[in-house]
Amino acid sequence: MKPYRLLETSQKYTDYDMIQEHTAIPEFPDIRARLLLAFLNEAADTEQKADRGQLFSLVTGLVQMALDTHDRIDTSPLHQEEAKMRSRQLNVLAGDYFSSRFYELLAKAGEIQMVSRLSEAICENNRLKMNLYQQVQRTMLTSEQYIEAITQLKMQLFLSFKAYLPADRAELWEEMLYAFSRCEVLAEDMQLKQASLQQRPFGHYSLYYALEQATQQDQVAMMAEPVDSPRWQQWYEQYGAVEQIGQLLEQSLSVIQSRLQQPGYERLRADVAPLTEVYATLR
Template sequence: MDATYIQESIEQFKTNIFMHVRHRTLLRYVGTPVLNENQLFYLLLPFLNGETWNDQIGESAITVGIVHASLNEHDKINENNATTKEQQLTVLSGDYYSGRYYEILAQVGNIPLIKQLSEGIANRCEHQIKVYESNSYSLDEWYETISVIQTELIKRFYQVYGFEQYSTFLHTDLLLQQLQKEMQHIQDGHYSSIMRKMSDSALADGKSLEQELQNKIDALKDLLDENLRSSILKDELKLYIKQKVAF
């Protein structure tokens, strides 16, 4: 196994997800679902590392990918212009993907995963709502929010199938990669909604958001490196993770 095999596995996984939610009208107006390859990698990580993996687990991983696609579509909605045909179809695409994942899980009677994903979606949405609240949150609380948004559904998948040993890498790496992405956007002059809120939190404490983000990124890199050195992961997977975060 090398980086090419890992990437090909992710691409095949992505194709399998697309096949389950393909709809001609939505494809025409909305395009293919938005999927985060870093999240797909962590859904596949137990398989890539040699864990027992059967058709039910594989199908469950696909449904988690569909849930992410659904939530990503809803995140794309323009709050100030949600009445165009494209925006309305984007809402419908998110709802359609949601219906597909419930249908798939119901067909195989996977009640434990339905329960975990339902709770996970609720927790994820509660954290996303913080961006629209007037409450003040610390930077550490915002880091927790970003982590939940990125990892919550995969964590629930791990819990159902006994893959919790991979959660440490999941949380550290996905938070690190998201902060690196946000830092690049800030340096390009673009602030996401959550970064604007975090900037307010940093200013309230007399701090620079960019400096605080860089400190957090450096700390997460050190933590991830430490975890990888003492981990159960195959060497090829360790190298792949390191290359993704540019050690």
């Protein structure tokens, strides 16, 4: 399987008319999955191990979709119209369905140990998420605390594969996964639509950054304004949130490029460098 076909292959397990008709599902984490495949392919010394890399990248992406789908469930206790109620129900079922496919695919391949590893990673992801929920309830996060927390959540499932890599590559894998996950958080924020803000239980980077930079008078106004209000866009522009995101994105891309230029990473560089292109266009 070519790395760019991971997304295409995943659609066999995610494209269902009933789900798409009633709710929007998260995107397959294509960049992180292709990054994982690049590292596993480089470490593979047999065709069997190469096949495992393809399977592992696919199922990890499906599990991530399951977690992201459940994060979109509207937990509001208020009465909802039928369409919203159906969307809520489908989000629950879709998340459960994506999780079931991960178990099925790994079980058929006899990869029981990987089922255990990913299950442990899911538990750790949920633990971090609960800690973040509690932290958000207690105090206001800084913009850097926010981006660090969300980056760690994006990394957890994929960190399971350090044990499948040589020691030197395991260290590089964690560094690249961190940098790419951070890029993804920033890119999502840049492309964020006002209508989707209610689906982000922890807020987003621009919100925290604008609050940090705002005058005391504007901070009071911000705290009273719904997060999907058009006024927020004015504050983002006023306090340079988009420019700040661009600078942070540039820093992460520089880390990736600098690390891959080191001797001994020629094959990885050929497979990984193209993954930065989608983020480079946003700068």
